[in-house]
Amino acid sequence: xxxxxxxxxxFFGTDGVRSVAGEFPLTAEWVMQLxxxxxxxxxxxxxxxxxxxxxxxxxxxxxxxxxxxxxxxxLAAGLTSRGVHVVHLGVLPTPGVSYLTRALHADAGVVISxxxxxxxxxxxxxxxxxxxxLSDALELGIEAALDSVxxxxxxxxTELGSVSNHTDAERLYVSYLIGHAPDLRGLxxxxxxxxxxxxxxxxxxxxxxxxxxxxxxxTPDGRNINRDCxxxxxxxxxxxxxxxxxxxxxxxxxxxxRALFVDSRGNEVHGDHLLLLNARARxxxxxxxxxxxxxxxxxxxKDVGVPLTRTAVGDRYVHEGLHAxxxxxxxxxxxxxxxxxxxxxxxxxxxxxxxxxxxxxLGTTLDAxxxxxxxFPQTLVNVRVQDRAAAVASLQxxxxxxxxxxxxxxxxxxxxxxxxxxxxxxxxxxxxxxxxIHEIAAGIAALIR
Numbered sequence: 527x528x529x530x531x532x533x534x535x536x537f538f539g540t541d542g543v544r545s546v547a548g549e550f551p552l553t554a555e556w557v558m559q560l561x562x563x564x565x566x567x568x569x570x571x572x573x574x575x576x577x578x579x580x581x582x583x584x585x586x587x588x589x590x591x592x593x594x595x596x597x598x599x600x601l602a603a604g605l606t607s608r609g610v611h612v613v614h615l616g617v618l619p620t621p622g623v624s625y626l627t628r629a630l631h632a633d634a635g636v637v638i639s640x641x642x643x644x645x646x647x648x649x650x651x652x653x654x655x656x657x658x659x660l661s662d663a664l665e666l667g668i669e670a671a672l673d674s675v676x677x678x679x680x681x682x683x684t685e686l687g688s689v690s691n692h693t694d695a696e697r698l699y700v701s702y703l704i705g706h707a708p709d710l711r712g713l714x715x716x717x718x719x720x721x722x723x724x725x726x727x728x729x730x731x732x733x734x735x736x737x738x739x740x741x742x743x744x745t746p747d748g749r750n751i752n753r754d755c756x757x758x759x760x761x762x763x764x765x766x767x768x769x770x771x772x773x774x775x776x777x778x779x780x781x782x783x784r785a786l787f788v789d790s791r792g793n794e795v796h797g798d799h800l801l802l803l804n805a806r807a808r809x810x811x812x813x814x815x816x817x818x819x820x821x822x823x824x825x826x827x828k829d830v831g832v833p834l835t836r837t838a839v840g841d842r843y844v845h846e847g848l849h850a851x852x853x854x855x856x857x858x859x860x861x862x863x864x865x866x867x868x869x870x871x872x873x874x875x876x877x878x879x880x881x882x883x884x885x886x887x888l889g890t891t892l893d894a895x896x897x898x899x900x901x902f903p904q905t906l907v908n909v910r911v912q913d914r915a916a917a918v919a920s921l922q923x924x925x926x927x928x929x930x931x932x933x934x935x936x937x938x939x940x941x942x943x944x945x946x947x948x949x950x951x952x953x954x955x956x957x958x959x960x961x962x963i964h965e966i967a968a969g970i971a972a973l974i975r
Contacts, residue, residue: 538665540842542651544640547593552648554600561604563671567664568610568633583611585626587618588638589723589781592748593648597638606687615695619723619782621873622699624657629698639781642758645749658870696727703731703875706868708883711736716772718763720756721746722780728875742766752779757786757861764792774892778874784861785874789892797859798823799895800881804855805832807884814847814856820901821939821956841872902938903960907953907971914944917951917974926973930966938963
């Protein structure tokens with residue numbers, strides 16, 4: 527069954543179930559049902575394996591949000607009520623849960639996190655036994671099972687599941703990361719941990735690698751995750767780096783699956799820069815990124831013979847594109863990079879380590895990398911329409927699109943993207959001449975209107 531043929535999802539999005547914690551669907555009652563439904567699907571999956579034992583195990587990790595404890599307890603209650611053994615990993619980055627799912631040979635892993643969102647939000651994301659996102663078929667199976675869990679015959683006695691705490695989870699993940707760390711001696715680094723899941727792990731790994739480290743936002747209180755800090759708020763980190771004479775700064779988001787840098791002058795070094803750096807160091811045969819990556823990256827990669835493939839926005843689509851092309855390196859401007867020959871999921875601390883290793887391998891600095899990749903100006907115009915599909919398909923609009931692309935002649939690009947949630951068409955034009963791209967965008971927007 528292709529993605530286009532899959533039934534419409536009710537609860538699972540591209541990155542699990544997301545909501546304001548305590549509001550439907552992320553209430554304790556519903557999450558307990560989710561756990562029970564997941565248990566039934568995972569038990570059925572295990573029963574299909576020849577010679578496999580009947581015991582199903584699931585590991586659960588979380589970030590530092592206040593609501594994480596409630597959701598974790600509810601999910602564990604649902605899982606154990608249907609005979610599944612639950613292993614609590616404690617506070618751990620999303621990629622750490624992916625790693626421990628593989629390392630502990632669990633049937634599935636669950637992360638309770640809403641990534642870079644404010645503390646009021648939360649989410650539940652499942653990994654399969656390989657540490658990759660749970661398949662579409664299994665997610666849809668869990669949604670279908672939700673309709674029948676209340677009618678299941680209760681189980682009791684020895685058939686009930688159990689709970690244990692894996693007290694060594696953080697040490698195992700830190701050891702894994704250190705195994706990929708370059709020698710960071712001689713580098714003076716500032717780190718922003720976003721009061722999130724990497725608040726202990728990030729500093730431990732960088733200090734073990736020899737960095738002269740100053741870490742901030744390492745005191746989570748359940749409500750300050752991502753608040754004016756982390757990879758979505760680089761201003762404070764940039765000031766620290768400039769004021770303290772640091773070589774660079776690195777920032778993670780709340781669940782530490784992405785990383786961004788600032789150079790010694792406080793300039794942002796984002797995912798496009800990191801893709802260029804790692805593609806050069808790895809002699810990558812190709813790179814996959816999204817529609818939002820800057821044209822300057824595409825041209826720089828072309829200069830060194832590396833083709834760039836674009837996908838829809840979202841790391842899920844980058845992951846699919848990499849698999850389809852048999853490639854390993856891809857990512858987004860947000861700093862969510864994928865190194866599929868190292869890890870099946872995005873890992874902010876790993877991205878930082880591998881990028882610094884690439885920097886050392888090439889004998890360059892983040893300052894030089896920032897200056898080498900000068901971003902093209904980009905303009906985005908949102909046009910409100912009655913019918914998004916009809917507006918984009920208009921013969922006049924399509925003719926204007928072809929004329930704009932011919933005018934730019936490989937120096938820039940034009941993208942029309944219907945909004946997925948509003949009656950809007952987004953007109954994005956990118957190129958080296960700011961006046962020219964504004965003129966092109968305004969002309970196409972006028973035709974759409």
